[in-house]
Amino acid sequence: MYDSCMARMPTTSATTSSKQSTSRQGSLTELFESISPYEQKSKRHAEITQAITEFIAKDMMPISVVTNHVFTALVNTMDKRYRMPSRTHFSQVAIPELYKKCRQRVAAELKTEFFATTTDLWSVSLTVHYIDEDLNLKARCLQASYFPDDHTGENIAAALREGLASWDLPEENHICITTDNASNMVMAAQINE
CATH class of the missing domain: 3.30.420 (Nucleotidyltransferase; domain 5)
Structure with a gap:
C-alpha cells in the first residue's frame, strides 16, 4: 500500500527537498531573538535608549530622528530586539533626565x-x-x-x-x-x- 501511495505522489518532492537542503534552518535562539523584543525596563533596552539620547543631545540632532525610517532601520539592523521608544519619550523623559544628570554634575563642580x-x-x-x-x-x-x-x-x-x-x-x-x-x-x- 505504501509503495502505491508513493507512486501517485507528484515528482515535485525532489525539488522541494533540494530547496530545503540549500536554506539553513535557524536555531531556536535565533528565532526567539528575532521575535521577542527587550522589555522596556531591561538593562539592554536602557543602554540603547541612553546611547540614542546622548546621540540626540550631544550631536544636536532633532528629536524627530527617532521616527526617521533610515535611522530606525539602522538601529534595527544592529539589534533586532530593540523597539524604539516614541518621540515623546525622548522629549519628555530621556532628554530631561540627561539634562538633570548633567546639571547636577556641573553644579557639583561649581x-x-x-x-x-x-x-x-x-x-x-x-x-x-x-x-x-x-x-x-x-x-x-x-x-x-x-x-x-x-x-x-x-x-x-x-x-x-x-x-x-x-x-x-x-x-x-x-x-x-x-x-x-x-x-x-x-x-x-x-x-x-
Missing part, C-alpha cells in the same frame, strides 16, 4: 570659592570660569538664554543675577565679568557691582 564670568549681548549667555581643587582652570557655559526684553542695562543685570542664582553661585564670590564692552553690558556690570 562648589568653588571664587569665580569669574563671561557674557555677551546677543544671546545673554553666561559662562563661568573657576579653578578647581587641582588648580586647573575650568570653564562651563551655564546658559544661553532667549532674551525677548529690551537689552537695557537694568534688564541684563537682572538676567545675569537670575542666571547666577539659578546655579546657586553667590554674587559676593563673583570676582569679575568679561563682556563685549557694549554700553548696556557695562551698565549691567556696574548695576551688579
Whole structure:
C-alpha cells in the first residue's frame, strides 16, 4: 500500500527537498531573538535608549530622528530586539533626565570659592570660569538664554543675577565679568557691582 501511495505522489518532492537542503534552518535562539523584543525596563533596552539620547543631545540632532525610517532601520539592523521608544519619550523623559544628570554634575563642580564670568549681548549667555581643587582652570557655559526684553542695562543685570542664582553661585564670590564692552553690558556690570 505504501509503495502505491508513493507512486501517485507528484515528482515535485525532489525539488522541494533540494530547496530545503540549500536554506539553513535557524536555531531556536535565533528565532526567539528575532521575535521577542527587550522589555522596556531591561538593562539592554536602557543602554540603547541612553546611547540614542546622548546621540540626540550631544550631536544636536532633532528629536524627530527617532521616527526617521533610515535611522530606525539602522538601529534595527544592529539589534533586532530593540523597539524604539516614541518621540515623546525622548522629549519628555530621556532628554530631561540627561539634562538633570548633567546639571547636577556641573553644579557639583561649581562648589568653588571664587569665580569669574563671561557674557555677551546677543544671546545673554553666561559662562563661568573657576579653578578647581587641582588648580586647573575650568570653564562651563551655564546658559544661553532667549532674551525677548529690551537689552537695557537694568534688564541684563537682572538676567545675569537670575542666571547666577539659578546655579546657586553667590554674587559676593563673583570676582569679575568679561563682556563685549557694549554700553548696556557695562551698565549691567556696574548695576551688579
